Amino acid sequence: MDQNKYSKIAALSTVIANMIGVGVFSSLGFQVIPFESGGIPDGFSILLIWLFGGLIALCGAFTYAEVATTLKRSGGEYIYLSKLYHPSIGFASGWISLVVGFAGAIASAGLAIGKYSAPALGIDVSKGIAILGFDLSYQKIIAISIILFLSLVHLNGAKTGGYVQNILTAFKIGLILIFCFAPFFVSSYIAPDTAIFTPSDTSLSIVLSASFASALVWVMYAYSGWNAVVYIADNVENPVKTIPFVLIGGTLIVTFLYVVLNASFMSVASFDEMAGQEDIGNIVALKLFGLQFGAIFSGVFSFALLSTMSAMIIAGPRVSEQIGSDFSLFKLISVKSKGGTPVYAILLQAIISIVLVLFSTFQDLIQTLGITLSFFSLLTVIGVFIIRKKYTADEIPVKTWGYPITPIIFILATLWMIISFAMMDPLKIWYSVFTILPGILIYFVVQKNNK
Known part of the structure; x- marks a missing residue:
């Protein structure tokens, strides 16, 4: 075993940890708000949207398995879109990925940990x-x-990071399983007015509404990370076998957990109690276990979210590392330690994450991330049709399962989500546009002087 490469289990735990994080513990609070405010307050519709989100992610995973094993480099969309479209894209x-994708996700996870830890710390x-002129909460x-x-x-290196990641992910999955099944054993705390999961008179109209499509932004943010292994493709053992296994297996595991976990949450707390709240886990823990044990579980939640942040710190710097390898101006961020980790890329990501913590709000981070990341995933999935034209069958080691239906499902669902969200909240779309444009402009500036 190469000590500087991640094993199949470490890669799987990285994907699962990337996915299971802030999104699933906060999204429900913004789905149960009134319909006229953009919510989908219907138990059946909420479970359906989580299942639908898992289906979209799975279609993306099938497609990414082909793209990643054909193009064969770490860096994710940075590499794929450069080869399939144009280096500027x-x-x-x-x-x-550098300024928003991973740094923003790390910042939002950090803010969530800060919120979840409050009952346990009693603050x-x-x-x-x-501090230094900043009023820091x-x-x-x-x-x-x-x-x-x-x-x-x-x-400290890939070996240490992978070991820590495995432990944190196992801990988080254990915690989620407790919350999935606790309502069956602590029935005295279940609210009398909780959700009904069979279709209601309004379920069909909600599912076909713009609010349902807009709510997908929260869900797809919760599922973001299903493609995390492609960012470390060069750093996993036996990539052709490992990458498809991790992409598809991780997505299936998380989809099951998400549907069951949200059903559990809605079985314990009422919509009114959860509406607009970021720390759904705290609300449910306090109802299930009472004030004393609920506070303990809040601390446990905080610890579990470390897994998400750790996974982002593994995957994110690999993109920066590839940029540093390709552009002499950014050569420093490609420097690796003896343990195989990109030292300056990790430090740069940490600095950007801290800046976002200081100047951003949790909700703005989540919604902007959800839309922006979905756009580049959309381009990558469309790229599978380009691969089929540019490469021979022998050059494609893993074929997309269900081609062309599965990529088409992903493309149509993502477009539906983006367009519906743009109609409901156009300002957030402009945030995404003005975040992407500087990247294109910087490319043309540095490309002229690149050696």
């Missing part, structure tokens, strides 16, 4: 102290501290 996706996370102080700690862990 690939660079723009790499830029997004009001909205309060804080002034305890929530942001906790987030920044965790980002720094985990970045230092992964600077």
Whole structure:
């Protein structure tokens, strides 16, 4: 076994950890709000949207298995879009991964940890102290501290990082299983007005509405990370076998957990209790286990979210590393440690994540991330049709299962989500556009002087 490569289990745990994070523990709070406010307050519709999100991610996973094993390099969309379309498009996706995709996800996970840890620490996370002229809440102080700690862990090398990742992911899956089945054993805490999961009179109209498509932004953010293994393709053992296994297996496992977990949450807490709340796990834990044990579980939730942040710190710097390898101006961020990790890329990502913690809100981060990341995933999935024209059958080691139906499902569903969200909240779309454009402009500036 190569000590500088991630095993199949470590790669699988990285994908699962990337997926299971802030999204599933916060999205429900924005789905149960009133329909006129963009919510889908119907138990059947909510479970259906989580199942639908898993289907979309699975169609994407089938397609990415072909793209990743054919193009054979770490870096994810940065590499794929550069080869399939134009280097400027690939660079723009790499830029997004650097400044928003992974750094934003790390920042949102840090803010969630800060919020979840409040009951366990017995503090009001909205309060804080002034540091260097900044009025920092305890929530942001906790987030920044965790980002720094985990970045230092992964600077020690792939072997250490993979070992820590396996432990954190196993812990998180164990916690989720507890919450999936706890309502069956702690029935005295179940609310009398919780969701009904059979179709209601309004279910069909909700499912066909723009609100349903818009709510997919939250769901697809929760599923984002199903493609995490492609960012470390060069760093996994036996990529042709490992990548499809991890992409498809990880997505199936997480889809099952998400549907069961959301059903569990809605069986315990009422829509009114969860509406607009970010820390659904805390609300459910306090109802299930009471104040004392609920506070303990809040601390456990915080620890479980470390797995998500750790996985992002593994995958994100690999994109920056590839940019550094391709452009002399950014050569420094491609430098690796003896343990096989890109040192300066990890440090750069940590700095950007901390800046986002300081100046962004949780909800803005999630919605902007959901739309922007979906756009580049969409381009990558469309790229499978280009691969079929550019490469011979012998050059494609893994074929897309269900081609061309599965990529078409992903493309249509993603377009439906983006267009519906743009109609409901056009300002967030412009945020995404103005985040992508600098990446394209920077490419043409640095490309002229590249050696």
